[in-house]
Amino acid sequence: MHEMSLAGGIMRVVEEAAAREHFTRVKRLAIEAGALSGVEVRALRFALESMAHGTCLEGAQVDIDEPPGTAWCMACSESVPIRSRTDDCPKCGGHRLQPTGGTELKVRELIVHDD
Incomplete structure (x- = not known):
């Protein structure tokens, strides 16, 4: 399950921000996992929840958006628009498609508690 390593990377981003910005608790974490990113959103959410105990993410609301x-x-x-990298063009039926969006995994927003 590569989502566990992805969750670890997200945790590092949050922890680095906490050290830099001097906060101790996150209220809301918004993530974007595009439809073509290869990320299983339920597995990523589970991995983040599993790793959050004892960290600044414990108890945080985690929102994961899935842009097409x-x-x-x-x-x-x-x-x-495509749902999969193997889709044909919905307009002409062509097979030569270059993905241009929905391939990203990124932390979009981090809202912290004022302590």
Whole structure:
């Protein structure tokens, strides 16, 4: 389950921010895991909850947004929505698609408690 290592990376980002910004508790963590990122959102949420005990993330609300995938079709020169990297172009049926969105995993927002 690579989501456990992804959760570890997210924890490091949060801990580095806590050290830099001098906060001890997170109220809300907003993450973006695009539809084409290869991340299983339920597994990522479980991993984060498992690792949060005893950290500044303990008790925090974790929101994970899943933006849809988009790609550039080289055949019809259009930006099109896709659900999978193996999809064909929904406009022309072409097979040469270059993903352009929904591939990211990022911490979008971190709201902390005022202590």
